[in-house]
Amino acid sequence: xxxxxxxxxxxxxxxxxxxxxxxxxxxxxxxxxxxxxxxxxxxxxxxxxxxxxxxxxxxxxxxxxxxxxxxxxxxxxxxxxxxxxxxxxxxxxxxxxxxxxxxxxxxxxxxxxxxxxxxxxxxxxxxxxxxxxxxxxxxxxxxxxxxxxxxxxxxxxxxxxxxxxxxxxxxxxxxxxxxxxxxxxxxxxxxxxxxxxxxxxxxxxxxxxxxxxxxxxxxxxxxxxxxxxxxxxxxxxxxxxxxxxxxxxxxxxxxxxxxxxxxxxxxxxxxxxxxxxxxxxxxxxxxxxxxxxxxxxxxxxxxxxxxxxxxxxxxxxxxxxxxxxxxxxxxxxxxxxxxxxxxxxxxxxxxxxxxxxxxxxxxxxxxxxxxxxxxxxxxxxxxxxxxxxxxxxxxxxxxxxxxxxxxxxxxxxxxxxxxxxxxxxxxxxxxxxxxxxxxxxxxxxxxxxxxxxxxxxxxxxxxxxxxxxxxxxxxxxxxxxxxxxxxxxxxxxxxxxxxxxxxxxxxxxxxxxxxxxxxxxxxxxxxxxxxxxxxxxxxxxxxxxxxxxxxxxxxxxxxxxxxxxxxxxxxxxxxxxxxxxxxxxxxxxxxxxxxxxxxxxxxxxxxxxxxxxxxxxxxxxxxxxxxxxxxxxxxxxxxxxxxxxxxxxxxxxxxxxxxxxxxxxxxxxxxxxxxxxxxxxxxxxxxxxxxxxxxxxxxxxxxxxxxxxxxxxxxxxxxxxxxxxxxxxxxxxxxxxxxxxxxxxxxxxxxxxxxxxxxxxxxxxx
Numbered sequence: 001x002x003x004x005x006x007x008x009x010x011x012x013x014x015x016x017x018x019x020x021x022x023x024x025x026x027x028x029x030x031x032x033x034x035x036x037x038x039x040x041x042x043x044x045x046x047x048x049x050x051x052x053x054x055x056x057x058x059x060x061x062x063x064x065x066x067x068x069x070x071x072x073x074x075x076x077x078x079x080x081x082x083x084x085x086x087x088x089x090x091x092x093x094x095x096x097x098x099x100x101x102x103x104x105x106x107x108x109x110x111x112x113x114x115x116x117x118x119x120x121x122x123x124x125x126x127x128x129x130x131x132x133x134x135x136x137x138x139x140x141x142x143x144x145x146x147x148x149x150x151x152x153x154x155x156x157x158x159x160x161x162x163x164x165x166x167x168x169x170x171x172x173x174x175x176x177x178x179x180x181x182x183x184x185x186x187x188x189x190x191x192x193x194x195x196x197x198x199x200x201x202x203x204x205x206x207x208x209x210x211x212x213x214x215x216x217x218x219x220x221x222x223x224x225x226x227x228x229x230x231x232x233x234x235x236x237x238x239x240x241x242x243x244x245x246x247x248x249x250x251x252x253x254x255x256x257x258x259x260x261x262x263x264x265x266x267x268x269x270x271x272x273x274x275x276x277x278x279x280x281x282x283x284x285x286x287x288x289x290x291x292x293x294x295x296x297x298x299x300x301x302x303x304x305x306x307x308x309x310x311x312x313x314x315x316x317x318x319x320x321x322x323x324x325x326x327x328x329x330x331x332x333x334x335x336x337x338x339x340x341x342x343x344x345x346x347x348x349x350x351x352x353x354x355x356x357x358x359x360x361x362x363x364x365x366x367x368x369x370x371x372x373x374x375x376x377x378x379x380x381x382x383x384x385x386x387x388x389x390x391x392x393x394x395x396x397x398x399x400x401x402x403x404x405x406x407x408x409x410x411x412x413x414x415x416x417x418x419x420x421x422x423x424x425x426x427x428x429x430x431x432x433x434x435x436x437x438x439x440x441x442x443x444x445x446x447x448x449x450x451x452x453x454x455x456x457x458x459x460x461x462x463x464x465x466x467x468x469x470x471x472x473x474x475x476x477x478x479x480x481x482x483x484x485x486x487x488x489x490x491x492x493x494x495x496x497x498x499x500x501x502x503x504x505x506x507x508x509x510x511x512x513x514x515x516x517x518x519x520x521x522x523x524x525x526x527x528x529x530x531x532x533x534x535x536x537x538x539x540x541x542x543x544x545x546x547x548x549x550x551x552x553x554x555x556x557x558x559x560x561x562x563x564x565x566x567x568x569x570x571x572x573x574x575x576x577x578x579x580x581x582x583x584x585x586x587x588x589x590x591x592x593x594x595x596x597x598x599x600x601x602x603x604x605x606x607x608x609x610x611x612x613x614x615x616x617x618x619x620x621x622x623x624x625x626x627x628x629x630x631x632x633x634x635x636x637x638x639x640x641x642x643x644x645x646x647x648x649x650x651x652x653x654x655x656x657x658x659x660x661x662x663x664x665x666x667x668x669x670x671x672x673x674x675x676x677x678x679x680x681x682x683x684x685x686x687x688x689x690x691x692x693x694x695x696x697x698x699x700x701x702x703x704x705x706x707x708x709x710x711x712x713x714x715x716x717x718x719x720x721x722x723x724x725x726x727x728x729x730x731x732x733x734x735x736x737x738x739x740x741x742x743x744x745x746x747x748x749x750x751x752x753x754x755x756x757x758x759x760x761x762x763x764x765x766x
Contacts, residue, residue, distance in 0.1 A: 004040045011036065014087035021084065023070045035059065043098065050106065053099035057092055057116070064088040089120050107133075107140050114146055126150050141167060141174040148184060157188050168275075178272040179284045185265045186292050193260060193295075201256075262298050266305045273309045279319035282310050286323060290330075303327065318363030321352045322371065339384065342375065346388060350395050353404070365404030368392075376414055386426035389414050393428050405451040408444040412457035415440070416464055434465035445478075452486025459493055479539070487548055488555040491540065495529060495559060526566035533560040537635060550638075557631075557641050564627055565648045572620045621668025624649060625675055632679040639684035643691070646676045650695055666699070685716040690727035697731060 015032065018024045024032070039056040042048075067088060096113040103109055110133040117126045130147040137143055144167030151160040164181045171177050272281060289302045307324055314320040325348035329341040349371055352364040372392055376385045392411050396403060415427070415437045424432040431437055441458040448454045455478040462474045475494045482490045537556050543549035631637055631645065649672050673695060680688035689712050696705035709728045713721030 003044050004037060007040045008033070008037060014084045017082050017084035017087075018067070021071075021076060021082075022074060023067055023084070032063070048102055050099065050103050050109065053095055053102075054112075057095045057099075060088055060092045060095065061116075064092070092116060092120075093122075093125065104136055107137055107143070110137070111142065111146065114150075118150070123150075123154060138170050141171050141177045141180075144171075144177065145180050148180065152184065152187065157184070157191075160184055161188075172275040175276065175278070175281050175284050178268075178276060178281060179288055182265060182268050182272070182285060183288055183292070185268055186289075186294060189259065189262065189265065189298070190294065196256075260298070262302050262305075265302055269302070269306055270309065273313055277313045279314060279317055279323070282306065282314070282320065282323060286327075316356065316360045316363075318367040321349065321364055322367040325349045325352075325371070338380070342380075342384060342388075345371065346391055350391060353395060353407070354398070362404050362406070365406040369406040369410035372410055372414065376418065382422060382426065385418060386422055389418065390428055393431065401447070403447060405448040405454050408448055409451070409453040409457040412437070412441045412444060412454070412461055416457070416461050437461055438465050445481075449481050450483040452482045452484070452490050455482050455490055456486070456493060459490075483545070483548070488552055491536065491552050491556060492559065495532060526563050526570065529563040530560065530567055533563060553635075554638050554641060557635055557637055558644055560635070561631065561637070561641060561645050561648065564631075565645075568623060568627055571623065619665070619668065621665050621672060624668070624672045628672060628675045628679070632675075637679070637683075639680065639687060642676060642680035642683060643687060646673065646680060646688075646691055649673055649676055670699070670701075685712075686720050686723050686727075689716070689724045690731070693724075693728055694731040 011033065015024075015029045019026060019029055036056075039052070039059065042052040043056065045052075067084070093113075093116075096109070096116065099109060100106075100113065110129070114126055114129050114133070117129060127147075127150070130143060130150065133140075133143050134147065144163055148160040148163045148167075151157070151163065161184065164177065164184060167174075167177050168181060269285060272285070285306055286303070289299060289306065292299070294302075307327060310320050310324060325345040329338075329345050333341055349364070349368040353361060353368055356364050369392075372388050376388055389411075392407065392414070396407055396411060399407075415431050419427065419432075419434065419437060431440055438461055441461040444454055445458050459471070459474055459478060462471045466474075472494070475490075478490050478493075533556055537553065537560065540549055540552040540556060543552065628645065628649070631641075637645070649669075673692065677688050677692040680691075689708060693705040693708045696702070696708065705728075709724055712724040715721075716724065
């Protein structure tokens with residue numbers, strides 16, 4: 001506490017000055033002192049937190065903003081600066097300095113400090129901060145960019161260039177560094193162009209003046225008339241000096257011309273491509289050069305140089321093909337320019353697909369399909385969209401087998417999406433009505449029988465143009481034939497989309513009242529989805545590849561868990577409104593039922609309650625428990641599925657949140673979540689133990705949570721137990737932070753008038 005008292009003593013002079021100037025009252029100064037004391041006490045704890053420093057700095061920033069607003073409103077007379085004029089800003093810097101002593105490795109904290117110093121106009125301090133930050137973090141490109149931008153803002157391009165070159169030497173694989181270096185050189189050329197324009201320096205003009213001077217000397221030659229008697233050697237020396245001057249002038253003009261034509265920028269681009277030959281670099285530089293406000297001739301020259309390097313470096317890369325094709329296709333193009341650019345890009349991409357083979361053709365086909373779908377989705381003329389679709393149709397007819405599946409799927413999607421809009425006039429005759437589109441889509445699935453994208457496109461065509469029975473048969477056929485990537489999407493295609501109630505049941509979502517009709521619809525939809533998923537869960541086990549079967553089973557089971565959860569929510573809600581679900585039975589009656597079950601040897605082996613087996617009415621907790629046990633015994637969920645089930649069941653146990661546990665049955669919640677934990681820890685002991693201990697801690701069962709964590713090393717092993725303890729410490733920190741925030745907000749409500757005033761300093765009326 002001695003350090004806190006020392007900081008308090010340092011505040012006295014500035015607070016006294018604030019009162020003397022009339023900017024704050026005595027009561028407000030007392031509240032400022034109390035608030036600062038609380039912050040200082042938090043900073044001297046054994047293990048300080050970065051959030052404490054940031055909250056303290058934010059408070060001081062708000063206080064300084066309020067001081068400036070009040071000083072402006074009171075129109076204080078100008079005089080020599082006093083301690084209160086700079087003390088609050090100085091305190092902000094001191095807080096960041098203290099924070100960086102504890103968290104030197106936090107790059108974000110360094111950047112925040114630099115931004116605050118820039119905001120306050122501390123130019124020299126910004127330079128010192130960036131120098132220190134670069135010494136500790138030489139491999140962070142953002143720091144070099146900040147430092148270079150600071151130098152450029154203060155008209156020091158040489159220092160900015162040196163900083164960026166140093167950053168590039170240490171981070172030659174950073175696209176951001178090379179982009180900023182090229183941008184700085186472009187800025188340098190633009191500044192030179194404007195400066196020379198103001199000074200009247202013109203390369204061509206200088207050449208003309210030199211030519212005029214030469215002609216004048218020819219009209220008045222040396223040695224004519226009365227001067228014929230001068231020394232011939234002197235005349236020869238003058239001629240030699242004239243030649244040297246003209247050569248120097250010509251060299252200067254050539255150097256200026258090369259600079260203005262982008263010689264420096266071209267050299268930087270060439271070095272960047274040698275150091276980092278990646279499509280991301282070319283894309284970033286193309287975007288920069290295209291959008292930078294340079295003269296059109298310079299922009300075109302740089303783009304020609306960049307795309308020449310692109311052709312030499314990445315001749316067959318799909319991204320390079322797309323970038324080269326769309327070079328002249330500007331987003332704001334219109335009219336004849338748009339038509340010509342779109343035709344050129346389409347021809348370039350289609351030729352790339354025709355002339356390539358193997359993996360290169362697949363990549364070019366993917367790029368071409370993306371290009372077609374992107375531009376057909378834009379607000380352009382229908383005839384242009386029809387032209388693009390027709391070009392794709394003709395390309396597919398011209399290609400030899402095998403045809404890239406990306407082209408087939410894109411063709412089906414575009415036809416389905418635009419058939420009603422275009423009609424039979426704009427589309428090719430073979431695909432200008434629904435029957436022909438269906439025929440083509442079915443033909444394409446025979447050409448690519450195992451590709452998920454082609455089957456999904458066909459299913460959308462069947463859904464829009466065919467009968468429901470045909471749709472179901474096509475979906476069943478797709479589930480049996482598709483292999484590889486996208487298999488899960490095919491299996492999930494025919495399922496009902498998650499309802500709004502599912503979104504409302506997720507943690508963090510606000511409870512929105514729904515109409516009875518909407519609730520009934522969600523209820524029926526959830527039950528129907530459960531009935532639809534059960535046979536699919538059995539069917540997916542017959543897949544030939546075990547890995548594919550496991551992945552599909554997990555995805556389906558995630559949907560099954562969500563659907564059964566929604567159905568149970570509606571069942572519990574109906575029971576609460578219509579008394580269909582009784583209250584929990586007395587303990588004596590429950591014991592009699594269990595004893596009756598033992599006498600009758602009623603043990604089904606799955607651990608479900610007697611009420612479920614006999615059909616007796618269930619309490620909400622018993623219904624939830626039965627659902628969990630049914631999932632665990634019938635479907636063997638993975639760790640990911642159990643994590644989702646735990647989230648679903650724990651979502652309603654917090655106060656004020658809707659869910660299965662919102663009925664106030666704390667013991668029932670614990671039974672359900674314990675059952676989930678027992679199943680879950682068999683698949684992932686670390687995650688299950690951490691989540692179960694965190695829930696116990698949040699539910700006020702700290703002793704049980706400590707016992708669970710304490711048994712982790714003996715049950716799970718040394719390494720897993722250490723990971724559980726680490727997660728437990730994180731949960732304790734979050735819980736302590738939540739309690740501290742609640743206490744802080746309560747104290748702020750009691751007497752935080754100054755804090756509230758400071759937070760709204762930006763809107764104080766003058």
